[in-house]
Amino acid sequence: AEEREALRERIKALLKAKNAVLVAHYYTDPELQALAEETGGCVSDSLEMARFGRDHPASTLVVAGVKFMGETAKILSPEKTVHMPTLEATCSLDIGCPADEFAAFCDQHPDRTVVVYANTSAAVKARADWVVTSSIALDVVDYLDSEGQKILWAPDKHLGDYVRRETGADVLLWDGACIVHEEFKAQGILDLKKVYPDAAVLVHPESPESVVALADVVGSTTQIINAARDLPNKQMIVATDQGIFYKLQQTVPDKEFLIAPTAGSGATCRSCANCPWMAMNALENLAEVLEHGGNEIVVDPDLGEKAMKPLVRMLDFAA
Ligand code: 13P
Ligand code: SF4
DSSP, X not given: OHHHHHHHHHHHHHHHHTTEEEEEETTSOHHHHHHHHHTTOEEEOHHHHHHHHHHOOOSEEEEESOHHHHHHHHHHOTTSEEEOSOSOOXXXXXXXXXXXXXXXXXXXXXXXXXXXXXXXXHHHHHTOSEEEOTTTHHHHHXXXXXXXXXXXXXXXXXXXXXXXXXXXXXXXXXXXXXXXGGGBOHHHHHHHHHHOTTOEEEEOTTSOHHHHTTOSEEOOHHHHHHHHHHSOOSEEEEESOGGGXXXXXXXXXXXXXXXXXXXXXXXXXXXXXXXXXGGGOOHHHHHHHXXXXXOBOOOOHHHHHHHHHHHHHHHHHHO
16 A cells, blocks of 8 residues: 555656646546646546546646547647556557558448547548537537438447437447446346346446347446435446446445446456556556656647547537
């Protein structure tokens, strides 16, 4: 414990010395989330991380999360230096949507407005008309639909199909999925509901349709935390990465949170409600990168300029 405290103190001093601010996602280790809060950084969903990073005056951003979050920060603030505790932390949605194949898909459907999820590479964003996160996907597509536009959506088919069902828009889907949320099982939630009949079900929209169908609230990580605070239920079944439990318990200490079951629950599932890439972030590699540099996010300036447009459109729409 003393060692952890020393490490935490060293990181705090380094953040100050380097005029750096820590921007963390709710899925990262609670130690990182706590440190981000204590040091005036931010812990949030991907939309707020993007906005916070862009608006913060620090010259250096350290983004604890996955690669697309660091890239988004750099694209929005090319003049800032952006580091990550690791550059290995990717995302199955990003991996499943290579820029060249995606560009070919777009070329085949020139009549469609291209909307991409934030969980993509800079090159994919550069090809998009709009970037959205889960917290504003519905609102943006609703707006585009009201303008009579047809949508090409990538990469998450579950989120895209949820948006299609809710808005009734004409949405053509790319075939991608999140390996974490795809594991949640409707039957497991129904079984848990038998034990906790009064529990509310909170679901991230990267989950399959059968799981979303059981939800009392569907939303981004921030929206899930707000729902946990606002709903009267004393128990909540939560279908998203278990990293969120730190903030859930801190926000609503008198409620009980239960992780939604996955196929491999209790057994050996590789990514059961725990994103393997988010988990690569730790105090150790954060301290290392602050002390010695490295793991800097570099985005080709031309590509960055193109990718900035749909990102700014998203932030302006959200404002
Ligand atoms: P949020 O924008 O809801 O935080 O989601 C990011 C993510 O990667 C979910 O898996
Ligand atoms: Fe990507 Fe899923 Fe991990 Fe989120 S939880 S970063 S969508 S793999």
